[in-house]
Amino acid sequence: MAATRADLFAFLDRLGIVHRTIxxxxxxxxxxxxxxxGGMTGGFAKNLFVKDKKSRLFLITLRKDAALDLKHVQAAIGASGRVSFCSAEQLMEHLGILPGSVTPFGVINDTEGVVTVVLERALMELDPVHVHPLENTATTAVSADGLVTFLRATGHEPLVVDLPLLA
Known part of the structure; x- marks a missing residue:
């Protein structure tokens, strides 16, 4: 059974990660x-759940206004060949979330550790980072360090990289 928002918040609390949700x-x-x-400060994330030619899964988190160059992202994230979007079924199977609610917090449900988390370096320089707490009816703010601490606690060492962007 997938973690709930309450499960996520309890996990963040156990890790000592300060979080604020609206x-x-x-x-x-x-x-x-x-x-x-509109009036909030920090980095607002968008998230892409993709797979490569070998069906390796990647969750890419970047600034909301950054236009990712999907034709050239594979080199930056270590993917084999071009990436394509995962299906709603794959999203539910591996992250336990629905389309429209994609978030790095979803890896709390990836107990097998098959998802590689990729964080855009520019996003991680903003504070706080705003993401959905497993559903798109709220937004949760955590520090960039808090997000990394969460990911590591779930067994996901994030790749923090400069991503190729469209001009």
Whole structure:
């Protein structure tokens, strides 16, 4: 059974990670979220769940306004060949979340450690980092260090890299 938002918050609390969450209507896209996030500071994340030619899974988290160059991202993340988006079924199977709610917190459900988490270096230089807490009806702020601590505690050593962006 997939972790709930309450499970996530309890895990963050056990790790001593300070977090702040605001509730809001469902926000399936970054564009919809901007109406809610407008006056808040920090880095707002968008997330892509992709696979490579060998079916290796990657969760890429980057700044909301960064346009990732999907044709050239494989070198930066260590993928084999071009990447493509995973299905909703794969998202639920590996991260226990629905489309529109993709978040690095989803790896709390990846107990087999098959997902590689990739964090954009520029996002990690912003504070705090804002992501969904397993569902798109809230946004949770944590420090960049807190996010890395969470990922490591779930067995996911993140790759913090400069990602290729479209001009």
């Amino acid at each position: 509730e809001h209507p469902p926000l399936p896209t970054v564009e919809a979220a901007m109406a809610i996030w």
